[in-house]
Amino acid sequence: MTKTPDSAVRSYIDQHEAEFLEDLSAWLRIPSVSADPGRAGEVRRSAEWLVAKLRETGFPVAEVWESDGLPAVFAEWPSGDASAPTVLVYGHHDVQPAAKEDGWATEPFEPTRIGRQLFARGAADDKGQVFFHTLGVRAHLAATGRTAPAVNLKLLIEGEEESGSPNFGALIRREAARLAADVVIISDTGMWAEDTPTVCTGMRGLADCEIDFYGPANDIHSGSFGGAVPNPADVAASLVAALHDADRRVAIPGFYDGIVELTEQERELFAELPFDEQQWLKVAKSGGTLGEAGYSTLERVWARPTAEVNGIWGGYTGPGQKTIVPAEAHVKLSFRLVAGQEVENVRKLVRDWVATRIPEGIRYDIAFPGATRPCLTPLDHPALQSTVRAMGRAFGQKILFTREGGSGPAADLQDVLGAPVLFLGISVPSDGWHSVNEKVELDLLRKGVETSAYLWGDLAENWQ
Amino acid sequence: MTKTPDSAVRSYIDQHEAEFLEDLSAWLRIPSVSADPGRAGEVRRSAEWLVAKLRETGFPVAEVWESDGLPAVFAEWPSGDASAPTVLVYGHHDVQPAAKEDGWATEPFEPTRIGRQLFARGAADDKGQVFFHTLGVRAHLAATGRTAPAVNLKLLIEGEEESGSPNFGALIRREAARLAADVVIISDTGMWAEDTPTVCTGMRGLADCEIDFYGPANDIHSGSFGGAVPNPADVAASLVAALHDADRRVAIPGFYDGIVELTEQERELFAELPFDEQQWLKVAKSGGTLGEAGYSTLERVWARPTAEVNGIWGGYTGPGQKTIVPAEAHVKLSFRLVAGQEVENVRKLVRDWVATRIPEGIRYDIAFPGATRPCLTPLDHPALQSTVRAMGRAFGQKILFTREGGSGPAADLQDVLGAPVLFLGISVPSDGWHSVNEKVELDLLRKGVETSAYLWGDLAENWQ
Numbered sequence: 001m002t003k004t005p006d007s008a009v010r011s012y013i014d015q016h017e018a019e020f021l022e023d024l025s026a027w028l029r030i031p032s033v034s035a036d037p038g039r040a041g042e043v044r045r046s047a048e049w050l051v052a053k054l055r056e057t058g059f060p061v062a063e064v065w066e067s068d069g070l071p072a073v074f075a076e077w078p079s080g081d082a083s084a085p086t087v088l089v090y091g092h093h094d095v096q097p098a099a100k101e102d103g104w105a106t107e108p109f110e111p112t113r114i115g116r117q118l119f120a121r122g123a124a125d126d127k128g129q130v131f132f133h134t135l136g137v138r139a140h141l142a143a144t145g146r147t148a149p150a151v152n153l154k155l156l157i158e159g160e161e162e163s164g165s166p167n168f169g170a171l172i173r174r175e176a177a178r179l180a181a182d183v184v185i186i187s188d189t190g191m192w193a194e195d196t197p198t199v200c201t202g203m204r205g206l207a208d209c210e211i212d213f214y215g216p217a218n219d220i221h222s223g224s225f226g227g228a229v230p231n232p233a234d235v236a237a238s239l240v241a242a243l244h245d246a247d248r249r250v251a252i253p254g255f256y257d258g259i260v261e262l263t264e265q266e267r268e269l270f271a272e273l274p275f276d277e278q279q280w281l282k283v284a285k286s287g288g289t290l291g292e293a294g295y296s297t298l299e300r301v302w303a304r305p306t307a308e309v310n311g312i313w314g315g316y317t318g319p320g321q322k323t324i325v326p327a328e329a330h331v332k333l334s335f336r337l338v339a340g341q342e343v344e345n346v347r348k349l350v351r352d353w354v355a356t357r358i359p360e361g362i363r364y365d366i367a368f369p370g371a372t373r374p375c376l377t378p379l380d381h382p383a384l385q386s387t388v389r390a391m392g393r394a395f396g397q398k399i400l401f402t403r404e405g406g407s408g409p410a411a412d413l414q415d416v417l418g419a420p421v422l423f424l425g426i427s428v429p430s431d432g433w434h435s436v437n438e439k440v441e442l443d444l445l446r447k448g449v450e451t452s453a454y455l456w457g458d459l460a461e462n463w464q
Numbered sequence: 465m466t467k468t469p470d471s472a473v474r475s476y477i478d479q480h481e482a483e484f485l486e487d488l489s490a491w492l493r494i495p496s497v498s499a500d501p502g503r504a505g506e507v508r509r510s511a512e513w514l515v516a517k518l519r520e521t522g523f524p525v526a527e528v529w530e531s532d533g534l535p536a537v538f539a540e541w542p543s544g545d546a547s548a549p550t551v552l553v554y555g556h557h558d559v560q561p562a563a564k565e566d567g568w569a570t571e572p573f574e575p576t577r578i579g580r581q582l583f584a585r586g587a588a589d590d591k592g593q594v595f596f597h598t599l600g601v602r603a604h605l606a607a608t609g610r611t612a613p614a615v616n617l618k619l620l621i622e623g624e625e626e627s628g629s630p631n632f633g634a635l636i637r638r639e640a641a642r643l644a645a646d647v648v649i650i651s652d653t654g655m656w657a658e659d660t661p662t663v664c665t666g667m668r669g670l671a672d673c674e675i676d677f678y679g680p681a682n683d684i685h686s687g688s689f690g691g692a693v694p695n696p697a698d699v700a701a702s703l704v705a706a707l708h709d710a711d712r713r714v715a716i717p718g719f720y721d722g723i724v725e726l727t728e729q730e731r732e733l734f735a736e737l738p739f740d741e742q743q744w745l746k747v748a749k750s751g752g753t754l755g756e757a758g759y760s761t762l763e764r765v766w767a768r769p770t771a772e773v774n775g776i777w778g779g780y781t782g783p784g785q786k787t788i789v790p791a792e793a794h795v796k797l798s799f800r801l802v803a804g805q806e807v808e809n810v811r812k813l814v815r816d817w818v819a820t821r822i823p824e825g826i827r828y829d830i831a832f833p834g835a836t837r838p839c840l841t842p843l844d845h846p847a848l849q850s851t852v853r854a855m856g857r858a859f860g861q862k863i864l865f866t867r868e869g870g871s872g873p874a875a876d877l878q879d880v881l882g883a884p885v886l887f888l889g890i891s892v893p894s895d896g897w898h899s900v901n902e903k904v905e906l907d908l909l910r911k912g913v914e915t916s917a918y919l920w921g922d923l924a925e926n927w928q
Contacts, residue, residue: 204687206687206787208785208787215750215751216748216749216750217749218749220748220749220750222770222772222774222798222800223668223670223765223800223868223869223870223871224748224765224869224870225748225750225765225869226765226798226800226869227755227756227764227765227768227769227770227772227800227869228748228753228754228755228761228764228765229745229748229750229752229753229754229755230750230752230754231772231773233704233773233774233775233776234704234705234708234772234773236701236776237700237701237702237703237704237705237776238701238704239701240697240698240701240705241698241701241704241705241706243698244698281693284680284684284688284689284692284693285680285681285682285684286679286680286684286689286693286694286825287679287824287825287826287827288693288823288824288825288826289692289693289694289824289825290692290693290694290823290824291691291692291693292691297692300691300692301687301688301689301691301692304691305691306686306690306691308686308690308691308695308698308787308789309695309698309701309778309779309790310686310697310779310785310787310788310790311697311778311779311780311781311786311790312697312700312701312776312777312778312779312781312793313776313778313781314773314776314777315773315774315775315776315796316774316775316796317777317794317796320833321672321774321796321798321833321834322774322775322796323670323672323774323798323871324774325750325772325774326773326774326775329776330781332779332780332781332785332786334686334690334785334787336686336687336690336691359752359754360751360752360753360754361750361751361752361753361754362751362752363751369784369785370785404687405687405688405689405690405691406685406687406688407687
């Protein structure tokens with residue numbers, strides 16, 4: 001019987017909250033700014049502080065992991081139950097740069113509590129969200145009477161996330177065996193809003209593409225030749241235009257083949273989110289919406305693949321007129337991908353499609369500089385169901401779902417470990433990530449602790 | 465009876481050719497480089513030299529015309545016949561820069577005869593071609609026994625053509641009354657080839673267009689917003705792509721309305737030209753042809769209107785990737801026009817068409833910076849018929865037709881004077897215009913003299 005009485009969890013948290021916040025504040029005082037080479041020592045100190053704290057928490061294994069850059073932290077607490085699933089929690093202990101003179105109301109590395117908010121660089125991104133798991137697992141043990149968590153619990157807390165994770169891929173490949181997990185939980189994200197708790201279930205992938213078009217050997221006179229030779233800027237523009245059909249669907253044959261479509265349930269749950277399109281357009285600084293027919297704005301940015309032109313250039317771009325057929329033109333494209341789309345297959349589809357659209361007299365080069373795979377955990381995945389139940393108990397209300405339209409290294413974990421990824425975060429948009437006056441809402445932080453406390457038992461109980 | 469016995473013309477030319485070449489050489493020695501402010505005095509000396517020579521030729525009126533820039537020359541020789549048509553011959557007395565060290569085999573301003581070629585800057589462009597009219601009109605008089613030409617003959621010889629004719633429009637508007645003519649003959653062009661004499665019957669016009677597209681207030685993240693807001697680079701590209709239909713016809717509604725179509729006769733005559741498409745592609749430095757379905761390459765560049773993208777730019781164009789929805793994009797377009805297309809109407813069609821193609825959320829500005837009207841003289845125009853007959857007598861072979869795909873101030877003369885324009889030139893592509901070792905073929909120069917000698921009588925006789 002692993003189901004925890006919620007009151008026991010809450011009373012344990014009540015007893016330990018002050019100490020928990022003191023510990024978190026001590027960690028927040030360490031200015032672990034990974035982008036500042038002068039603070040590399042502070043990043044290391046942060047890692048060592050965390051290792052010590054995790055050992056104190058009870059993790060039998062807690063170590064600093066070296067990489068070619070700044071150190072990460074790894075910890076492991078085996079369940080002892082032979083059938084227990086293994087969970088890997090990901091977060092990071094480095095922070096964005098911050099200085100009071102940037103406009104902070106308080107010292108960024110002197111955590112300051114004002115009412116039910118705690119202000120400090122890293123309070124939300126990401127030390128606060130890593131740290132709620134430490135009290136969470138203790139509350140889980142206290143409420144269940146266990147001496148080890150109901151799941152095999154692993155933590156991987158990176159030290160270079162705010163610097164673009166340059167060594168993360170190599171690190172997780174090197175340590176794949178020790179990181180092996182049945183599910184990965186990313187605690188480095190947020191919720192829809194303070195009164196709308198949500199779980200993020202996936203991120204879009206990304207495939208970059210650059211195409212260079214070459215026509216005449218140099219710019220030629222459009223009076224002498226215009227209308228009779230192909231114009232590479234026209235070919236580039238026509239290719240960009242042809243990326244979408246009249247319904248704003250990507251018109252590359254096969255592009256949608258095999259993608260994981262939104263379920264009716266997901267669409268209904270997305271629609272329950274209190275989405276204000278006018279407000280969203282203000283944030284987008286855009287004057288209107290445009291996207292794939294048949295889908296809402298949220299569905300378009302979260303769950304539909306796209307083709308976007310990020311840059312285009314060719315011919316004369318200076319002041320005045322130059323009546324030429326340009327020698328060359330260039331486009332930078334990127335494709336956001338969703339689950340079911342494989343990067344290599346999308347590249348092949350793009351390559352084949354482009355090849356059919358180049359008139360005689362135009363040469364071209366096509367390159368695919370970078371890519372990130374999409375990740376998605378279906379709503380009926382047991383780990384997601386457990387997370388939703390755990391959050392529901394903590395928040396006392398219905399948990400909705402989001403996705404992330406951007407692309408990130410979460411997919412690396414999914415790919416290297418072969419495990420589904422989900423996103424458990426309690427931050428809210430007002431928390432000031434990468435900005436001044438970063439803070440964490442203490443009521444939400446506590447709900448994070450509670451969620452963590454309920455989650456491991458639920459997961460173990462419902463894992464098949 | 466104004467028909468000249470051809471043998472009389474030829475024997476007159478034989479007698480005066482040496483003197484004619486000495487005079488031309490004297491003129492070619494004056495380095496009338498309009499682009500070089502240090503040689504403004506030489507341009508004036510060239511104008512004064514020409515005025516004196518035209519008086520000596522017999523023109524009762526020959527004067528230097530001042531403009532806000534360098535001087536032009538005007539001359540007039542009334543026919544005396546009340547019903548005689550008035551012809552205005554256009555040419556220019558300024559030349560391109562030249563220096564021996566650019567790679568000339570001879571001194572560019574020391575005319576050098578080698579066999580039947582005369583090398584000098586301006587030998588073909590345009591002093592030689594202006595000058596053949598002086599011996600031509602004398603041969604016309606000698607062979608017909610007239611004391612004044614059979615037409616009212618006017619010459620306008622510009623002094624700034626090689627500098628872009630910055631004051632030409634103002635000059636001809638100011639002097640429109642004295643320039644009034646029934647037909648304008650431009651002697652500043654060439655023929656298809658030495659063994660293929662041709663008359664050019666028109667030039668395409670030009671309308672420039674610039675469009676600026678504005679989307680989000682600044683570049684925004686394509687992960688967060690891509691696929692749900694309009695992308696101005698996509699809108700720009702789609703507009704460029706939509707300029708043409710699948711037959712490479714300009715797809716702007718009404719664009720072809722009222723244009724003067726090629727006649728079957730013109731198409732047949734164009735097809736008689738010894739056109740080598742592979743050679744033409746080498747000159748175009750292009751790897752293939754592409755243009756309006758149903759027309760040959762020559763027809764496409766000479767006689768069909770076009771829409772060309774001269775420049776396009778928007779979004780990120782530097783190294784690497786930037787996954788954005790760009791804030792803005794820009795295109796520079798130009799439309800080549802043919803007879804029957806009015807600039808203002810084309811601008812209106814473009815403006816209306818663009819307005820229907822901008823999605824909500826994109827703002828745009830459209831501008832039409834410059835324009836030149838097209839000009840065209842139909843094959844059955846009596847002045848053209850006369851020119852063809854005169855050339856036919858001089859060359860002893862069939863005269864074919866060309867047009868010019870580019871756009872130029874000839875249309876200004878057409879518009880200001882309300883007279884048709886045709887192009888009588890005896891230069892050939894090897895003459896080295898604007899290049900080193902410019903020369904004129906003396907046999908062709910003589911045929912120019914002969915054509916001029918036959919033309920005025922034929923014109924007067926056949927003018928209705």
